Amino acid sequence: MPLDFELTEEQKLMQQTAREFALKEIRPKAKEIEEKGEFPWDLYRKCAAQGYIGMTWPEEYGGQGLNMFDAMLVVYELVKADPPVATAILAGTFGADMIAEAGTHEQKSKWLPKLAKGEITSAGCFTEPAGGSDISRFLDTRAEKIGDNWVINGTKQFITNGTTASVFVTLVQTDMKVDRPYRGQTEFVIEKTPNVEARKYEDKMGWFASPTAEVRFNDVRVTDDDILGGPSNLNRGFYIGMMFLDSTRTAIGWQSAAVAEAALEQAVSYCSEREAFGRKIGGFQALAFRIVEMATQIEMLKSLCYRAAWMVQKARENPALYGEESVKIASMAKWFGAKTAVQACDLAIDIYAGYGYVESDLERWYRFAKSLEIVEGTKEVQKNVIARLLLGRELTRTF
Numbered sequence: 284m285p286l287d288f289e290l291t292e293e294q295k296l297m298q299q300t301a302r303e304f305a306l307k308e309i310r311p312k313a314k315e316i317e318e319k320g321e322f323p324w325d326l327y328r329k330c331a332a333q334g335y336i337g338m339t340w341p342e343e344y345g346g347q348g349l350n351m352f353d354a355m356l357v358v359y360e361l362v363k364a365d366p367p368v369a370t371a372i373l374a375g376t377f378g379a380d381m382i383a384e385a386g387t388h389e390q391k392s393k394w395l396p397k398l399a400k401g402e403i404t405s406a407g408c409f410t411e412p413a414g415g416s417d418i419s420r421f422l423d424t425r426a427e428k429i430g431d432n433w434v435i436n437g438t439k440q441f442i443t444n445g446t447t448a449s450v451f452v453t454l455v456q457t458d459m460k461v462d463r464p465y466r467g468q469t470e471f472v473i474e475k476t477p478n479v480e481a482r483k484y485e486d487k488m489g490w491f492a493s494p495t496a497e498v499r500f501n502d503v504r505v506t507d508d509d510i511l512g513g514p515s516n517l518n519r520g521f522y523i524g525m526m527f528l529d530s531t532r533t534a535i536g537w538q539s540a541a542v543a544e545a546a547l548e549q550a551v552s553y554c555s556e557r558e559a560f561g562r563k564i565g566g567f568q569a570l571a572f573r574i575v576e577m578a579t580q581i582e583m584l585k586s587l588c589y590r591a592a593w594m595v596q597k598a599r600e601n602p603a604l605y606g607e608e609s610v611k612i613a614s615m616a617k618w619f620g621a622k623t624a625v626q627a628c629d630l631a632i633d634i635y636a637g638y639g640y641v642e643s644d645l646e647r648w649y650r651f652a653k654s655l656e657i658v659e660g661t662k663e664v665q666k667n668v669i670a671r672l673l674l675g676r677e678l679t680r681t682f
């Protein structure tokens with residue numbers, strides 16, 4: 284058998300445990316949590332106790348040491364129970380995967396165990412007011428070396444956990460004299476101090492359990508030891524950030540598949556409940572065909588996600604062999620995934636009709652799904668990445 288799609292018994296057990304946990308702990312509380320509009324610390328800690336925070340991090344730093352694929356199996360089950368709330372929890376450690384991947388022993392020991400226990404949250408700060416899609420330009424968040432200190436000033440926007448995070452992994456311009464701006468960018472591990480100010484956006488379309496904020500760095504003083512991975516990573520931040528995005532874009536693909544499947548399952552079950560014009564609505568061929576098309580699209584997405592997780596894991600082990608391919612596949616999973624999630628919610632609401640628009644989980648999920656098309660690079664940005672790898676840099680230089 285050259286290729287085997289069957290999961291191992293251990294993987295099936297992991298899936299089932301995560302599903303049971305999520306249906307018991309996340310699903311029943313989700314609506315209330317979203318209505319409160321605050322980060323769900325209790326549930327975050329419960330998930331941490333279950334080993335669902337920092338799943339791919341090494342065990343010596345509090346993680347589970349899982350490979351990307353196994354971690355995604357769990358992510359999928361958690362998100363399927365309630366997409367916005369589960370994703371808020373999983374994003375509680377946003378940015379910290381960079382510490383796990385590239386941090387020094389001191390940085391990992393200081394931050395990862397507390398994060399893995401659900402005691403604190405983290406943030407990953409790339410986007411700036413001048414434009415989030417292009418982080419390869421000269422960033423406005425800058426660090427100046429004064430004596431032994433780096434003094435950081437600037438503003439990042441739309442930052443997940445901006446108001447709750449204890450640590451901010453932040454991309455900063457450290458050299459303005461480079462030929463390409465991204466060759467002068469550095470990731471700093473910045474601890475929350477009064478010099479890091481955050482303002483939560485109160486008006487938001489959805490995903491209310493996840494705090495999104497503008498974060499200002501006002502004369503924040505750090506040293507070479509706070510460069511992610513230590514002084515040798517000065518001006519290597521952009522590359523670390525890009526590697527991180529391969530993982531997160533793959534994760535968004537899986538989260539999207541979970542959203543899409545959860546919405547479709549609701550739609551399918553409603554088809555055999557609801558009667559109109561004297562028959563069950565599933566008996567209308569127009570609706571049945573839309574379900575068929577969406578189910579097929581979700582299957583395609585899941586296959587893509589399986590391969591993306593496998594490829595990103597391989598790239599971690601051997602970047603020279605799998606680097607470019609993993610970038611392409613991760614962007615495909617992100618773009619196609621988010622689009623599928625939005626379309627599946629749209630279809631489910633069409634099928635529920637009035638009851639989809641009012642008092643249903645679907646309207647919450649629909650609003651959340653839209654965020655998947657924006658975070659970590661819009662669909663246009665994903666297509667730019669893919670086009671560059673398919674057509675070459677020369678042809679796509681003007682993008």
Ligand SMILES: Cc1cc2nc3c(=O)[nH]c(=O)nc-3n(C[C@H](O)[C@H](O)[C@H](O)COP(=O)(O)OP(=O)(O)OC[C@H]3O[C@@H](n4cnc5c(N)ncnc54)[C@H](O)[C@@H]3O)c2cc1C
Binds near residue numbers: 406
């Ligand atoms: C809920 C939420 C959470 C977020 N969390 C974080 C976080 O934790 N950390 C973080 O750093 N950021 C975060 N973001 C920001 C997110 O990554 C950015 O919003 C996204 O990258 C787009 O940047 P922008 O909003 O500045 O859009 P812009 O860059 O202003 O883009 C505007 C439009 O122009 C298009 N466009 C731009 N450039 C091109 C191009 N070259 N070719 C074609 N089209 C183009 C875009 O696709 C988009 O349609 C979050 C955003 C949201 C909504």
